[in-house]
Amino acid sequence: MATIRQTILCPTCRRLISRNETACPWCGASHPGAWWRRGFGLLNGDNPQLALKTIISINVGMYLISLLLNQGLPGATQGMFGSLTPDQESLLTLGATGTVPVLQLGRIWSLINAGYLHGGVMHILFNMIAVYQLFPVTAREYGTSRTITIYCFGGLAGFILSVLAGVPITIGASAPVCGLIGALLYYGKSRGGSWGEAVSREVMGWIISLALFGFIFPGINNWGHAGGIAGGVATAFVLRYRERQPENARHQFIAALCVAVTLLSLGWGLTEGAVAFLWVGM
Numbered sequence: 320m321a322t323i324r325q326t327i328l329c330p331t332c333r334r335l336i337s338r339n340e341t342a343c344p345w346c347g348a349s350h351p352g353a354w355w356r357r358g359f360g361l362l363n364g365d366n367p368q369l370a371l372k373t374i375i376s377i378n379v380g381m382y383l384i385s386l387l388l389n390q391g392l393p394g395a396t397q398g399m400f401g402s403l404t405p406d407q408e409s410l411l412t413l414g415a416t417g418t419v420p421v422l423q424l425g426r427i428w429s430l431i432n433a434g435y436l437h438g439g440v441m442h443i444l445f446n447m448i449a450v451y452q453l454f455p456v457t458a459r460e461y462g463t464s465r466t467i468t469i470y471c472f473g474g475l476a477g478f479i480l481s482v483l484a485g486v487p488i489t490i491g492a493s494a495p496v497c498g499l500i501g502a503l504l505y506y507g508k509s510r511g512g513s514w515g516e517a518v519s520r521e522v523m524g525w526i527i528s529l530a531l532f533g534f535i536f537p538g539i540n541n542w543g544h545a546g547g548i549a550g551g552v553a554t555a556f557v558l559r560y561r562e563r564q565p566e567n568a569r570h571q572f573i574a575a576l577c578v579a580v581t582l583l584s585l586g587w588g589l590t591e592g593a594v595a596f597l598w599v600g601m
Contacts, residue, residue: 473498
């Protein structure tokens, strides 16, 4: 009786191969069927929907937790949207960043957490719409792994620049979103041609809208936006896009490291939030 060989998509080049291959016959990747390769493969491929849904879910989850924590700490904000607006103490507990948390309180980890915190329902709604629109477009040109890394480093760069610029307290996913915008800007300018020019025009529309929005409405962290765009451009330059270099195991490893550090940092913030909630409830 003939044996049916199990087939998989190579985690590196995404071509159909046997699970038992010791090396991919197409790209040469070592042990493409190994469990750790398949794990990194979740960060790869042409379908970024799992990563996109995870990012949106984490943002929504952190927002709901900040609202829950808001009820357990004194000084909760009031007003028409008071029940949907976390107070500053709750946001600081979970990881709002800026000169106060980083320079005065020594919370370096807040540079990561701040990108997953929001000050109100409209704040998170607009940011999640932007993530929903921009993440798949960026993944189409860079692959899922590199897009995750760009998102993380864009947020980090935006908040580092915010601290250097003297912003006391800041939150929001607009900094990592601007990382995606920066990566697309680099792609369009670097690639050129009719498609590159079309991408550049679309991205410049986003940048102009952000600039106008930032100067018209008070409380917008323009430094975070600028730093996010710069971080996205720099990360995209280092990692390159698909047409210049196919996604490989190095890209997957960097993305996995970003995910691990992010989850650890968010876990630290949630632990502090749980302690504060229980302490107030005692």
